[in-house]
Amino acid sequence: xxxxxxxxxxxxxLVHFSQQVPEPNRKDYYVGAVVEFAxxxxxxxxxxxxxxxxxxxxxxxxxxxxxxxxxIVFPEDGLTSYSMPGKSKMDPWTTVIPSPKEEYVPCTGDRxxxxxxxxxxxxxxxxxxxxxxxxxxxxxCPNGNAVECPDNRTIYHNTNVAFDRNGTIIARYRKVNxxxxxxxxxxxxxxxxxxxxxxxxxxxxxxxxxxxFPVPALNLTRQLGVTDIVYSxxxxxxxxxxxxxxxxxxxxxxxxxxxxAAGYNKPQFGSAGSGIYLGTNGIATATITEKSQSRLxxxxxxxxxPPSPPDVLSSIQKDPxxxxxxxxxxxxxxxxxxxxxxxxxxxIQPYQTDLLNEASFNKNVCxxxxxxxxxxxxxxxxxxxxxxxxxxxxxxxRIYGRSAHADIRVCAVTQCLNESVSSCGIVNPxxxxxxxxxxxxxxxxxxxxxxxxxSALNSSLLPFERWTYSKEKVTTENATRYTITLKxxxxxxxxxGIYMRDVGKESNGTGELFSLSTIIFSILMSTIALxxxxx
Ligand SMILES: *[C@@H]1O[C@H](CO)[C@@H](O)[C@H](O)[C@H]1NC(C)=O
Ligand SMILES: *[C@@H]1O[C@H](CO)[C@@H](O)[C@H](O)[C@H]1NC(C)=O
Ligand SMILES: *[C@@H]1O[C@H](CO)[C@@H](O)[C@H](O)[C@H]1NC(C)=O
Ligand SMILES: *[C@@H]1O[C@H](CO)[C@@H](O)[C@H](O)[C@H]1NC(C)=O
Ligand SMILES: *[C@@H]1O[C@H](CO)[C@@H](O)[C@H](O)[C@H]1NC(C)=O
Ligand SMILES: *[C@@H]1O[C@H](CO)[C@@H](O)[C@H](O)[C@H]1NC(C)=O
Ligand SMILES: *[C@@H]1O[C@H](CO)[C@@H](O)[C@H](O)[C@H]1NC(C)=O
Ligand SMILES: *[C@@H]1O[C@H](CO)[C@@H](O)[C@H](O)[C@H]1NC(C)=O
Numbered sequence: 345x346x347x348x349x350x351x352x353x354x355x356x357x358l359v360h361f362s363q364q365v366p367e368p369n370r371k372d373y374y375v376g377a378v379v380e381f382a383x384x385x386x387x388x389x390x391x392x393x394x395x396x397x398x399x400x401x402x403x404x405x406x407x408x409x410x411x412x413x414x415x416i417v418f419p420e421d422g423l424t425s426y427s428m429p430g431k432s433k434m435d436p437w438t439t440v441i442p443s444p445k446e447e448y449v450p451c452t453g454d455r456x457x458x459x460x461x462x463x464x465x466x467x468x469x470x471x472x473x474x475x476x477x478x479x480x481x482x483x484x485c486p487n488g489n490a491v492e493c494p495d496n497r498t499i500y501h502n503t504n505v506a507f508d509r510n511g512t513i514i515a516r517y518r519k520v521n522x523x524x525x526x527x528x529x530x531x532x533x534x535x536x537x538x539x540x541x542x543x544x545x546x547x548x549x550x551x552x553x554x555x556x557f558p559v560p561a562l563n564l565t566r567q568l569g570v571t572d573i574v575y576s577x578x579x580x581x582x583x584x585x586x587x588x589x590x591x592x593x594x595x596x597x598x599x600x601x602x603x604x605a606a607g608y609n610k611p612q613f614g615s616a617g618s619g620i621y622l623g624t625n626g627i628a629t630a631t632i633t634e635k636s637q638s639r640l641x642x643x644x645x646x647x648x649x650p651p652s653p654p655d656v657l658s659s660i661q662k663d664p665x666x667x668x669x670x671x672x673x674x675x676x677x678x679x680x681x682x683x684x685x686x687x688x689x690x691x692i693q694p695y696q697t698d699l700l701n702e703a704s705f706n707k708n709v710c711x712x713x714x715x716x717x718x719x720x721x722x723x724x725x726x727x728x729x730x731x732x733x734x735x736x737x738x739x740x741x742r743i744y745g746r747s748a749h750a751d752i753r754v755c756a757v758t759q760c761l762n763e764s765v766s767s768c769g770i771v772n773p774x775x776x777x778x779x780x781x782x783x784x785x786x787x788x789x790x791x792x793x794x795x796x797x798x799s800a801l802n803s804s805l806l807p808f809e810r811w812t813y814s815k816e817k818v819t820t821e822n823a824t825r826y827t828i829t830l831k832x833x834x835x836x837x838x839x840x841g842i843y844m845r846d847v848g849k850e851s852n853g854t855g856e857l858f859s860l861s862t863i864i865f866s867i868l869m870s871t872i873a874l875x876x877x878x879x
């Protein structure tokens with residue numbers, strides 16, 4: 345091709361050229377890898393469990409490198425499994441993790457307290473020249489990081505550790521929002537952790553349940569302007585709003601951040617779902633399956649331009665009028681099996697709801713003074729059983745797990761088995777095609793902090809993607825208007841709407857699971873009971 349002379353000619357040619365050649369420039373993207381991992385576990389033998397799993401990790405690191413990956417992420421609890429013993433027997437399952445400030449390389453070092461597992465992770469990063477992020481049970485002391493703690497008061501953290509291509513520890517993040525994990529302690533103040541890479545991307549990291557809380561997740565995106573997140577999780581999917589891939593994509597979209605999400609795989613306990621999400625640019629790759637198996641997902645991740653300056657207007661503020669005494673609803677519906685994955689079910693009964701029986705609808709549904717408008721139309725072909733939908737609206741408190749109180753706001757259309765509200769929140773194939781749905785809500789007092797996740801789910805337990813979502817300030821009203829709209833007729837909708845965490849009201853922005861009663865109760869529980877309730 346002849347290149348025209350002059351700046352304008354050259355510019356046009358380059359644009360044309362880049363359209364012809366889909367291959368993007370290597371410096372515009374990096375290659376990310378996540379592992380959905382089904383760990384081996386021997387509950388009586390921590391070291392054997394760790395050894396077997398870390399060997400698998402090393403294999404995955406090698407495979408990822410063969411596919412040109414720059415960074416690989418492993419799930420929460422993937423090395424230990426989530427069948428860890430109680431606190432008193434945790435020691436063999438844990439390791440000391442030197443501070444990133446020390447630039448320590450476990451692979452070549454010989455420090456006491458640093459486990460063989462941590463060394464092997466570091467060597468896997470080094471041998472394959474790849475950034476590696478793994479979640480591991482860390483041991484430390486209340487006063488810092490010594491190996492021998494005063495009065496043997498060893499504490500444990502649920503920790504993500506990141507290594508650079510040389511196997512150097514470059515980040516260490518301790519989970520802030522624990523989910524019924526009696527073995528682990530949080531650090532105070534909570535940490536907000538980032539690391540830089542040689543491909544020019546700064547990553548933030550957090551773990552599992554953290555995704556529903558402002559600290560540290562929103563510190564990263566809204567205060568530091570971080571555009572890429574490495575996320576390890578051992579999620580317990582909950583329909584209709586919080587199944588794994590739905591939540592991961594919703595968060596990535598809401599914060600317009602690339603999210604590399606690695607999930608623990610144990611479908612019969614409800615844990616499955618991993619993916620690489622590109623914020624408002626969609627899903628690069630995702631998986632949720634009933635097969636109990638490990639799987640490597642690799643994708644190019646286009647680099648995002650950090651917002652400049654970061655969105656200080658939505659900095660994370662506390663609301664002085666915070667009131668935690670609201671009554672919170674708890675889960676009541678029994679778990680369901682969807683495509684072989686055990687799914688918890690949210691309790692829709694406290695919500696305001698309205699049947700969407702008509703072929704076309706335009707309804708305002710209000711929960712007290714929180715109102716959502718639902719407009720749209722649908723056609724039904726065939727099967728009577730799977731045609732029922734409700735518009736559901738809620739503004740108030742709920743309980744996650746055993747005792748985490750959290751405020752949510754919901755505006756959504758969701759599938760029900762029959763006309764009874766208790767039958768809503770199922771995930772079934774549907775005989776309905778929605779030609780369009782538009783859901784709008786206006787939240788007044790726009791200074792309050794909301795994490796508003798666009799929420800889409802179909803009967804494959806995946807978020808369908810053909811919709812638009814907007815969030816705009818209504819200056820005259822001092823309010824924010826949220827709108828989600830289908831782009832084209834869509835079948836098999838299980839859920840479509842907006843799931844908000846209203847985090848402005850919370851006293852410290854964290855999960856607050858550490859009430860004394862939780863700890864005592866948890867110690868009494870068997871490991872299996874722990875598993876069944878954990879996110
Ligand atoms: C700490 O633990 C060690 C080994 O378990 C034991 O020998 C020692 O007496 C303990 N020290 C205290 C102060 O409890
Ligand atoms: C890794 O090691 C190489 C060779 O020793 C060195 O040049 C490079 O700076 C190191 N990279 C990092 C990120 O420390
Ligand atoms: C995270 O955000 C909270 C709320 O704005 C703030 O109090 C805290 O200092 C932030 N943490 C860090 C480490 O920036
Ligand atoms: C909420 O439900 C969970 C699971 O059924 C139960 O363990 C917990 O005690 C309940 N919490 C409250 C406050 O009722
Ligand atoms: C609706 O379905 C539920 C099962 O989810 C069943 O228990 C209930 O009896 C049904 N109600 C009606 C009104 O058919
Ligand atoms: C907005 O904030 C004011 C003052 O805090 C409060 O009185 C009012 O109820 C809030 N309105 C809504 C819709 O939350
Ligand atoms: C659900 O959505 C996913 C992702 O868009 C799509 O691949 C899948 O075919 C959809 N499943 C159904 C049953 O429509
Ligand atoms: C809008 O909200 C801010 C913060 O709460 C408040 O200071 C301001 O007075 C409000 N403006 C109007 C027009 O209500």
